[in-house]
Amino acid sequence: MEIADYLRVARRRLWVLLGVPILAAAVTAYIVMAAPTTYTGTSTVSAPALVGGSTSNQYSGSQAVNQFVAQFTATAHVPAVLDAVSKDTNVTRTDLTDNVTVTQVGASSVMQLGYTSTDQKTVQPVLQSLSKHTLQTLFSTQVALSQGQLSSAQAALAQSNAAIVAWEKTNNMVDPNLVYQTTLQRLNSLTQQWATLQANGAVTGAAAINGAIASLKAELPRFGPLLAQYQVLASNRDASAAAVTSAQQNLAQSRAQLEAADPAKVADISATTADSRTSALLSLVLPVTGAAVFLAIALVAMLELLSRSRATSASRPEQDPAGQDLAWTRQEPRESVGAREPAGSLPGAGG
Structure with missing residues (x-):
């Protein structure tokens, strides 16, 4: 097929090429816009005096930062901490597990706790309780050991x-x-x-x-x-x-x-903000629309193949059950041998 053929096919199937992506984009946009508003907050934990430096610190040496980051991340998700936060805030452990994030800021010992929820009132209490219990669990264990x-x-x-x-x-x-x-x-x-x-x-x-x-x-x-x-x-x-x-x-x-690990001294909780629907639309609608375009192209190709298959079947000669073309077996009836000819044309008839 040449380019002109493809263009003719696209023009003939334009309703598929445009309809499928538009429908997919519209459905995705509706789902995003109909979803409840989510709110996000972060708690930045910065305790450089507790990591590295003096050999008496719990986290010291060349691997102090890596050890602190790994331990902080794991501690923020342990059942004991999540249960304590759930008890403080009445948020289920499942919601905490699904919506709490822990990230390291660059290569430093500064950590960020994030929480997203559809209930704006729970964001800051969860972050405060999570920062408190994570830090206490990290450093109170050393106190208990020393005692x-x-x-x-x-x-x-x-x-x-x-x-x-x-x-x-x-x-x-x-x-x-x-x-x-x-x-x-x-x-x-x-x-x-x-x-x-x-x-x-x-x-x-x-x-x-x-x-x-x-x-x-x-x-x-x-x-x-x-x-x-x-x-x-x-x-x-x-x-x-x-x-x-x-x-x-x-x-x-x-x-x-x-x-020194008192959350009031080392944890800074940001204001709660509503998540942008625009970014959600862009992050979902564009990929879905792109996938729908490929799907529409595949549908057009399938429709064209099906149409050509039907056209080819319709143009073929009919065949009898034995597989022989009926077009070749149809012949005009031939006259029988010895049929009468007109009277004046008999052989031997004289002028």
């Missing part, structure tokens, strides 16, 4: 102190290290006195002191095992005390992060 560590360290410290008290009662001795050092000091002092008395010729005084020196020397060997036992108990107590101090510091830092 658990502190409780465990305090329990271990109490157990260590109780073990020391029990040992002191059993051995009738408080702080054997101090007792041992005191005994050594007394022994050294008596030894010096004995030496002075001996030098001055005070034999009687030196003899009296010599007995005390011998008694103290006899006490020293028993301190060996006692000090070893007590040293183990004291080491456990010191380690437990250090763990308590570390847990207290971690808890203070976690609470500081949770306070």
Whole structure:
């Protein structure tokens, strides 16, 4: 077919080529315009002080931003958070799941929570509650972990102190290290006195002191095992005390992060706006119309093929059931052999 043939076909089937796209565009436009108005709002969460920087931060190091973004996105969709938001706003979890979006602003740690609804009154409450519970879930878990560590360290410290008290009662001795050092000091002092008395010729005084020196020397060997036992108990107590101090510091830092993650400080909720129907029309009507054009062209092609098929069938010669053309078998009836000819034309008739 030439271009002129295509143009003739298009002119003949113009009602299909124009009608199908126009109908599709009209139906799509009606659906868009008849749909209820939707409203959208966003909550921008910017907490740069909580991500990266100090190694005491929950999210630190070279991957701090990626870790925070991934955790924030996942936390905003966890059932516990959605249930809490649903309880605050009376919006079903299904609506929240379908209409809440979480996006990262560029490559930064700034996050945007979006919510779309046909009920304008619910947009901002949902964003406020979602920002609050997402941030609390992210950073309150660290507080709970630190509190658990502190409780465990305090329990271990109490157990260590109780073990020391029990040992002191059993051995009738408080702080054997101090007792041992005191005994050594007394022994050294008596030894010096004995030496002075001996030098001055005070034999009687030196003899009296010599007995005390011998008694103290006899006490020293028993301190060996006692000090070893007590040293183990004291080491456990010191380690437990250090763990308590570390847990207290971690808890203070976690609470500081949770306070810094206060939604009132780091979340900025935008005004609720009605979604533009123009953009919805353009985003839906144009693709639907384009698809309808291709559909119309396909319909025209099918109609033309069907029309040509019918024309070809109508122009074919008729055939009998045996498949032979009836046009070729139809012949004029021939005269029978020996038919009479006119009287004057018989053979042999003479002039």
